[in-house]
Amino acid sequence: MSKLDSKIPEGHISQKWTDYKDHLKLVAPNNRPKIDIIVVGTGLAGSSAAASLGEMGYNVKAFCFQDSPRRAHSIAAQGGINAAKNYQNDGDSIFRLFYDTIKGGDYRAREANVHRLAEVSGNIIDQCVAQGVPFAREYGGLLDNRSFGGTQVQRTFYAAGQTGQQLLLGAYSALSRQIGLGRVKMYNRHEMLDIVKIDGKARGIIARNLVTGEIERHAAHAVVIASGGYGNVYFLSTNAMGSNVTAAWKIHKQGAFFANPCYVQIHPTCIPVHGTNQAKLTLMSESLRNSGRIWVPKKKEDAEAVRAGKLNPAEIAEDDRDYYLERKYPSFGNLAPRDISSRAAKEVCDEGRGIESNDTNEGVFLDFSSEIQNKGKQAAYAKGNHNPTPEEITALGKQWLKEKYGNLFTMYQKITDENPYETPMKIYPAVHYTMGGVWVDYNLQSSIPGCFVTGEANFSDHGANRLGASALMQGLADGYFVLPYTISNYLADEIRTGKISTDAPEFNEAETRVKELIATFIGNNGVKSVDYFHKKLGLIMWNKVGMGRNEKGLNEAIAELAELKAEFNKDVYVPGSADELNPQLEKALRVADLIELGQLMAMDALQRNESCGGHFREEYQDAEGETLRDDKNFSFVSAWEHKGENINDEVLHKEELKYEFIKIAARNYK
Amino acid sequence: MASKYINVNLKVWRQKNANTKGKMETYKLDTVSTDSSFLEMMDQLNEQLINERQEPIAFDHDCREGICGMCSLYINGRAHGPDNAVTTCQLHMRKFDDGATIYIEPWRSKAFPVIKDLVVDRSAFDRIQQAGGFVSVNTSGNTIDANATPIPKADADKAFEAAACIGCGACVASCKNSSAMLFVGAKVSQYALLPQGKVEATNRVLNMVRQMEEEGFGNCTNTGACEVECPKGISLENIARMNREFMKAMITAE
CATH class of the missing domain: 3.90.700.10 (Succinate dehydrogenase/fumarate reductase flavoprotein, catalytic domain)
Known part of the structure; x- marks a missing residue:
C-alpha cells in the first residue's frame, strides 16, 4: 500500500469541505492556552496562521529571519488576488475559479484542495476589507477588478501594483494585534535550523538567534512551516535575497516527503x-x-x-x-x-x-x-x-x-x-515561484504528524503551473481559513499531553546536529565564497533544469550537483564567528540545503517523462512545440522520501490524482 | 542597456556590535557596472573583502525591489542616497561619477540602535504598530460582504497612499529630531480615512502616539525632511491628519 494518504473526504466536491469541517474535532477555549504552536515564517501564510491561532487562544510563537515580520517576501507580490465574487457580472463562479486553477495547473493538482481554495476565496476579500486593506475602487465606491493570465473573467482584486504589500500589511496588523495582546510571541531575526521529533511527532524546533548567534530550543505541540518557496536555487530569481528552502528541507530530512520539486514557475x-x-x-x-x-x-x-x-x-x-x-x-x-x-x-x-x-x-x-x-x-x-x-x-x-x-x-x-x-x-x-514543496494531506499536515505546511512551502494547490494572482489567495486561505480548523482537529488529542520539555534527549540531538554543522562551516577554512558556489548552482539549474529540460542534461545536472555539494563542503570559506551577526554563515547554511534540493529537482524532472505546465521535457512536445502530457503514466504527485546523505538514494512515492468532477483534457488556450 | 564601468572610493561605517565604538573605514572598489544597483556594488565589495580574508560588511536587505523596507543606508548624507523616491536597493550606480568618494553610514537615531556595521534595530516600529495599528476584527471570514460598504474612491486612494509606507525608517534617519511622525501619521491616516478604522480611531491614535514617545523618538518641528527623503512619497498631510486625530482624541477620550 502507498505510504501516502491524502485524507480527501468523501462526498460531492462542493460539499466536501463543509461536511468535513463540520465533523472535525475541536479544542475548547479553556484548553487552548495549554497548547503551544510554533509558526515559522511570517509571509501571508505564516502571519495569517499565527494571527488566527492567537485569536483562538492558543499559545503561539512566530519566527522570521527578517528584522520584522512585515518584510516577508509576500510583500513584493504586485498584481493581485483572485476571488470568485463575480462582482463584474461576467459569469464567474466558485466552479469556474476551481476549473481555471486545475486547468491552469495542467491537471496536476488535487481537485478537493483546489475547490476548497475557490470556496474560501470570497471570504478572503471580505476579511481583508474588514481589516482596512485599501483595495482599488471604482468611482461608485465599490471594488475594482482586472484580468490575469489563463482566465476569461475579471476576478482579480488589487491595490495598484502593490497588492502583496497591502495584504501582508493587513495580516501583519492582525498579527501585531495578537503580539500586543501577548497571545503571540514574535521572534524576529531568528532562523529555524532543525525540527525536533519526539515519538515520531513534531515537538519543537532549533532556531538560531541571528543577532547573538545563540542556538535556542523551542518546544510546541505542533509546528507550522510557512517558509515560502525555493526559487533561489537558481541564484537569479525574483525571490528576496533571503528566501530559502532550509526550514522545508530540514523537515524533509526528518521524514516529511517533498512533492513535485521539478515544478517551477x-x-x-x-x-x-x-x-x-x-x-x-x-x-x-x-x-x-x-x-x-x-x-x-x-x-x-x-x-x-x-x-x-x-x-x-x-x-x-x-x-x-x-x-x-x-x-x-x-x-x-x-x-x-x-x-x-x-x-x-x-x-x-x-x-x-x-x-x-x-x-x-x-x-x-x-x-x-x-x-x-x-x-x-x-x-x-x-x-x-x-x-x-x-x-x-x-x-x-x-x-x-x-x-x-x-x-x-x-x-x-x-x-x-x-x-x-x-x-x-x-x-x-x-x-518566480515554485509549485512543488513539502507534501501535505488535505489537512495541510506533512508526513510528520504535528508538522503542518502552508502557503508556497507546500505543494498542494497549483499543480504544474500556478495562475497569476493565485499565490496570495492560497497563502491567506491556508492561514486564515483552513489551518485553524485542521490543526485544531490534530490538537484535540493533545490537550492531556502537558507542557513539552526542551530537556528531552531529542532536543539535545537536534541541537548537536545544528551546532556541529555550524562549526564545520566556521572552521572550514576553504578558499571560495558562498556566492561563488551559489552562482555555480544557479547556472547548472538554469541551463539544465530550467525552461527546457532533457534526459541528457538532467543526468549531467544530477552528477554535477553531487560534485558541487562535495566541493562546497570542502572549499567554502565562511568568515567571522558563530556567535555574532554573520550573514555569510546564514547564507552558507541556506546554500548547502539548496544544492541538495537542486539535485532532487533534477531527479524529479528526469523521472517525469512527460511535459506539463512549468515542466517542459524537450522529448515530449507536439508538432507545434506544445507540452505533451502523459495522463496514463504520470497523473500522480511525486513525493520523495529522504534516505540519508546521498540524495540519489531518495525514494519516490506516487499519489495518484483522481479527477471525478472535471473532465481531464489537453490544455488549450488557442 | 549599454554598461559603463566606474571606480569608486568608499568610506564605510564599521562597528563590531552594539557595545563597541565604530569608525569609518576606507575601501577602493574598481570596475563597478553603472547598471548595478547600490547593493550589488556592496555585494561586489563584500566579495572582494572575502577574497582578501577580511570580514565583509553587514547591511540589511531582502527583496531588492524597493518594497520590503529592509534596506537602509545613509549615503553621502542622505537616507537611501542621492536619487529621489527610491530605496537603496533601487539606487543605481549610474548616479555616481567615476572616481567618486561615497560615504555610507547606518541610520542614526537613539530609537534605532546599531546592531553591527550598517545594520540597525528598527523593532520600535513593530511595537508602535502593536500598540494600535490594526482594526480589531477576528479572522473568521464571517464579516460582511466586501462591497456592502462603498468607500468613496478619493478616500480609498488616500488611504492607499498612506498605506504604501514600507516602514524603512528613512523619515526618522532624515529628521534632525529623529521623529517618527511620518511613519505613525501614515498608519493612523490609513485607518482614519476608512470606515472600518473609525470605530477605534480614538484609542488607536492615543496608544500609538504614547508608544512612539516611549520608544524615544523626537518631536516634529515641521522641517519636512522626512517627506523629501521618503522613498514612497508619503505626504506631510498625514502628520497633519494625525495631529487632528490626536487633538480630537484628547478632547473626546474618556
Missing part, C-alpha cells in the same frame, strides 16, 4: 539580466499584460539592428512585428498562462529574434503604444471631447497608464534608465 515578464554582478531579478507584474502587447521583430536582421542600437523599435512597421502570443493563442492572446508565455519567449529568442543587448540577447518587447491610443481616445470621449488631436490622445493615454501602473513604470525606469511611456519595455522570463 518561470514568469514571463521580468526585467532582463544586465550583467555578471547582478544579484536578483525584478518582476514586472503580469497585470501589465492587460495593457501591453508582446512582440519581437519578424526579421532577424531587425532584431540585430535593435540590439546594436541602430534601430528604434518604434520605427519597425506593424507588418514587420511578430505579436507571437496573439498569433499563436488568439483566444487568450497576451494573457496566455505563464508557462506558455515564457516558453514562447524562449522560442523566439532561440530563433535569434531576441532584442536585449546583453550576453544572451534574450529579451522581448512589452509595448504599450496601442493601449495609449485606445485609452487616450476613451478618456477624451469621457471628457466630452469627440475630436481629440493625436497629441491629446497620447497625453491622456499616458495619464491613464500612470494611474493604473505608475509604480511599475517608475520601478522599470529606475532599473533600466529607459522610459517605458516612450519606448517599449524589454522583458524576459525569470524564476
Whole structure:
C-alpha cells in the first residue's frame, strides 16, 4: 500500500469541505492556552496562521529571519488576488475559479484542495476589507477588478501594483494585534535550523538567534512551516535575497516527503539580466499584460539592428512585428498562462529574434503604444471631447497608464534608465515561484504528524503551473481559513499531553546536529565564497533544469550537483564567528540545503517523462512545440522520501490524482 | 542597456556590535557596472573583502525591489542616497561619477540602535504598530460582504497612499529630531480615512502616539525632511491628519 494518504473526504466536491469541517474535532477555549504552536515564517501564510491561532487562544510563537515580520517576501507580490465574487457580472463562479486553477495547473493538482481554495476565496476579500486593506475602487465606491493570465473573467482584486504589500500589511496588523495582546510571541531575526521529533511527532524546533548567534530550543505541540518557496536555487530569481528552502528541507530530512520539486514557475515578464554582478531579478507584474502587447521583430536582421542600437523599435512597421502570443493563442492572446508565455519567449529568442543587448540577447518587447491610443481616445470621449488631436490622445493615454501602473513604470525606469511611456519595455522570463514543496494531506499536515505546511512551502494547490494572482489567495486561505480548523482537529488529542520539555534527549540531538554543522562551516577554512558556489548552482539549474529540460542534461545536472555539494563542503570559506551577526554563515547554511534540493529537482524532472505546465521535457512536445502530457503514466504527485546523505538514494512515492468532477483534457488556450 | 564601468572610493561605517565604538573605514572598489544597483556594488565589495580574508560588511536587505523596507543606508548624507523616491536597493550606480568618494553610514537615531556595521534595530516600529495599528476584527471570514460598504474612491486612494509606507525608517534617519511622525501619521491616516478604522480611531491614535514617545523618538518641528527623503512619497498631510486625530482624541477620550 502507498505510504501516502491524502485524507480527501468523501462526498460531492462542493460539499466536501463543509461536511468535513463540520465533523472535525475541536479544542475548547479553556484548553487552548495549554497548547503551544510554533509558526515559522511570517509571509501571508505564516502571519495569517499565527494571527488566527492567537485569536483562538492558543499559545503561539512566530519566527522570521527578517528584522520584522512585515518584510516577508509576500510583500513584493504586485498584481493581485483572485476571488470568485463575480462582482463584474461576467459569469464567474466558485466552479469556474476551481476549473481555471486545475486547468491552469495542467491537471496536476488535487481537485478537493483546489475547490476548497475557490470556496474560501470570497471570504478572503471580505476579511481583508474588514481589516482596512485599501483595495482599488471604482468611482461608485465599490471594488475594482482586472484580468490575469489563463482566465476569461475579471476576478482579480488589487491595490495598484502593490497588492502583496497591502495584504501582508493587513495580516501583519492582525498579527501585531495578537503580539500586543501577548497571545503571540514574535521572534524576529531568528532562523529555524532543525525540527525536533519526539515519538515520531513534531515537538519543537532549533532556531538560531541571528543577532547573538545563540542556538535556542523551542518546544510546541505542533509546528507550522510557512517558509515560502525555493526559487533561489537558481541564484537569479525574483525571490528576496533571503528566501530559502532550509526550514522545508530540514523537515524533509526528518521524514516529511517533498512533492513535485521539478515544478517551477518561470514568469514571463521580468526585467532582463544586465550583467555578471547582478544579484536578483525584478518582476514586472503580469497585470501589465492587460495593457501591453508582446512582440519581437519578424526579421532577424531587425532584431540585430535593435540590439546594436541602430534601430528604434518604434520605427519597425506593424507588418514587420511578430505579436507571437496573439498569433499563436488568439483566444487568450497576451494573457496566455505563464508557462506558455515564457516558453514562447524562449522560442523566439532561440530563433535569434531576441532584442536585449546583453550576453544572451534574450529579451522581448512589452509595448504599450496601442493601449495609449485606445485609452487616450476613451478618456477624451469621457471628457466630452469627440475630436481629440493625436497629441491629446497620447497625453491622456499616458495619464491613464500612470494611474493604473505608475509604480511599475517608475520601478522599470529606475532599473533600466529607459522610459517605458516612450519606448517599449524589454522583458524576459525569470524564476518566480515554485509549485512543488513539502507534501501535505488535505489537512495541510506533512508526513510528520504535528508538522503542518502552508502557503508556497507546500505543494498542494497549483499543480504544474500556478495562475497569476493565485499565490496570495492560497497563502491567506491556508492561514486564515483552513489551518485553524485542521490543526485544531490534530490538537484535540493533545490537550492531556502537558507542557513539552526542551530537556528531552531529542532536543539535545537536534541541537548537536545544528551546532556541529555550524562549526564545520566556521572552521572550514576553504578558499571560495558562498556566492561563488551559489552562482555555480544557479547556472547548472538554469541551463539544465530550467525552461527546457532533457534526459541528457538532467543526468549531467544530477552528477554535477553531487560534485558541487562535495566541493562546497570542502572549499567554502565562511568568515567571522558563530556567535555574532554573520550573514555569510546564514547564507552558507541556506546554500548547502539548496544544492541538495537542486539535485532532487533534477531527479524529479528526469523521472517525469512527460511535459506539463512549468515542466517542459524537450522529448515530449507536439508538432507545434506544445507540452505533451502523459495522463496514463504520470497523473500522480511525486513525493520523495529522504534516505540519508546521498540524495540519489531518495525514494519516490506516487499519489495518484483522481479527477471525478472535471473532465481531464489537453490544455488549450488557442 | 549599454554598461559603463566606474571606480569608486568608499568610506564605510564599521562597528563590531552594539557595545563597541565604530569608525569609518576606507575601501577602493574598481570596475563597478553603472547598471548595478547600490547593493550589488556592496555585494561586489563584500566579495572582494572575502577574497582578501577580511570580514565583509553587514547591511540589511531582502527583496531588492524597493518594497520590503529592509534596506537602509545613509549615503553621502542622505537616507537611501542621492536619487529621489527610491530605496537603496533601487539606487543605481549610474548616479555616481567615476572616481567618486561615497560615504555610507547606518541610520542614526537613539530609537534605532546599531546592531553591527550598517545594520540597525528598527523593532520600535513593530511595537508602535502593536500598540494600535490594526482594526480589531477576528479572522473568521464571517464579516460582511466586501462591497456592502462603498468607500468613496478619493478616500480609498488616500488611504492607499498612506498605506504604501514600507516602514524603512528613512523619515526618522532624515529628521534632525529623529521623529517618527511620518511613519505613525501614515498608519493612523490609513485607518482614519476608512470606515472600518473609525470605530477605534480614538484609542488607536492615543496608544500609538504614547508608544512612539516611549520608544524615544523626537518631536516634529515641521522641517519636512522626512517627506523629501521618503522613498514612497508619503505626504506631510498625514502628520497633519494625525495631529487632528490626536487633538480630537484628547478632547473626546474618556
